[in-house]
Amino acid sequence: MRKSVIFVLGLFFLWACNANSEKNEEGPQQQVDETLAVLNEEQISNANIVTAQPTWLVSSPLLRLNGLIDVPPKNRISVSVPMGGYLKSADLLPGARVRKGQVLATLEDQQYIQLQQQYLEGKNRLVFLEKEFLRQQELSKTQAASQKMAQQAEADYQSQRIANKSLYERLKMVGVDPDKLALEHISRTMTVRSPINGFVSQANMTLGKYVSPTDVLFELVDPSDIHLNLKVFEKDLERLQIGQRIQAFTNNDPGTLYNCKVILIGKDFSPERTVELHAHFEKYDPDLVPGTYMNAEVRLKDHRALTLPEDAVVSYQGQTYVFVPQLKGQYRMLPVTVGSLIEGRIEVLNPELADKTVVVQGAYALLMYLKNKSED
Numbered sequence: 001m002r003k004s005v006i007f008v009l010g011l012f013f014l015w016a017c018n019a020n021s022e023k024n025e026e027g028p029q030q031q032v033d034e035t036l037a038v039l040n041e042e043q044i045s046n047a048n049i050v051t052a053q054p055t056w057l058v059s060s061p062l063l064r065l066n067g068l069i070d071v072p073p074k075n076r077i078s079v080s081v082p083m084g085g086y087l088k089s090a091d092l093l094p095g096a097r098v099r100k101g102q103v104l105a106t107l108e109d110q111q112y113i114q115l116q117q118q119y120l121e122g123k124n125r126l127v128f129l130e131k132e133f134l135r136q137q138e139l140s141k142t143q144a145a146s147q148k149m150a151q152q153a154e155a156d157y158q159s160q161r162i163a164n165k166s167l168y169e170r171l172k173m174v175g176v177d178p179d180k181l182a183l184e185h186i187s188r189t190m191t192v193r194s195p196i197n198g199f200v201s202q203a204n205m206t207l208g209k210y211v212s213p214t215d216v217l218f219e220l221v222d223p224s225d226i227h228l229n230l231k232v233f234e235k236d237l238e239r240l241q242i243g244q245r246i247q248a249f250t251n252n253d254p255g256t257l258y259n260c261k262v263i264l265i266g267k268d269f270s271p272e273r274t275v276e277l278h279a280h281f282e283k284y285d286p287d288l289v290p291g292t293y294m295n296a297e298v299r300l301k302d303h304r305a306l307t308l309p310e311d312a313v314v315s316y317q318g319q320t321y322v323f324v325p326q327l328k329g330q331y332r333m334l335p336v337t338v339g340s341l342i343e344g345r346i347e348v349l350n351p352e353l354a355d356k357t358v359v360v361q362g363a364y365a366l367l368m369y370l371k372n373k374s375e376d
């Protein structure tokens with residue numbers, strides 16, 4: 001019996017030792033390297049992998065930009081009325097050309113009549129008060145009238161002058177020439193005139209509706225300072241400068257090129273890491289209005305660039321990569337920064353790649369292999 005127990009314990013001990021030995025042979029599970037693709041000969045052949053070294057090129061590449069036609073805030077004018085009234089006439093639509101002084105709208109209201117009446121009455125009263133003031137001055141010199149009466153006459157005269165000047169300016173604000181106003185010229189209407197040469201960008205009007213001074217009737221644009229507002233990525237900023245030439249074109253008519261010159265490069269970055277570049281047209285085309293989407297090309301100065309075929313560079317989750325061979329059948333994925341397209345090749349801003357061999361064909365297949373590997 002005792003020999004049987006010893007035999008069973010011996011078998012259990014032997015089994016435990018073998019189990020531990022197997023675990024030690026398996027070892028801890030290794031972490032997957034998500035940047036290293038390991039392929040066998042068949043996989044390499046199926047992926048059609050070709051390698052080569054990057055090539056140095058010297059050229060004047062084109063930088064492509066896009067943006068909108070814009071004008072500075074000072075060239076956008078909101079037109080409203082200084083005194084409220086009922087809109088009698090207005091027939092201008094957005095896009096209409098206007099000249100400085102051109103009538104944009106006509107309003108009518110009783111208060112326009114009252115304003116003209118008050119001015120003409122004040123004008124007549126001023127004549128009377130001036131004569132009374134001069135008369136009292138003469139009487140006070142001979143002591144035929146008290147000094148107090150002379151002072152009162154002067155105060156009345158000066159007060160009326162102030163009132164008349166105020167009415168004079170109010171009439172000019174509503175478009176009435178006070179110097180030409182007479183009894184027979186009193187009108188119940190007021191005209192709204194354009195303060196600039198330009199065009200209408202917005203028209204907010206309903207005939208017969210009461211318009212208050214806070215209402216904007218028209219939005220006008222003065223095109224004298226119209227310009228291109230383009231977006232430039234941070235990596236391209238150092239290659240641009242004030243005075244540089246630009247050729248712009250619209251999506252609808254890419255064959256018509258507009259020559260421009262860079263006048264300002266912004267300093268504030270947007271969340272997308274872009275800044276605004278402003279350029280003036282050498283010759284303005286009236287058909288180009290603010291808000292028009294534009295494309296632009298900038299011929300950059302000559303520079304020496306390290307380039308690869310476009311197929312050598314792959315994108316994944318917002319980052320660009322290339323694959324560099326390691327040991328046989330192993331390819332390491334490395335992040336790179338890309339620049340402009342040059343003669344059908346893409347510039348890589350990583351000089352450390354100059355002496356390396358890079359996968360120039362089959363990079364996308366390697367990327368798919370890594371993605372599938374990480375998902376397993």
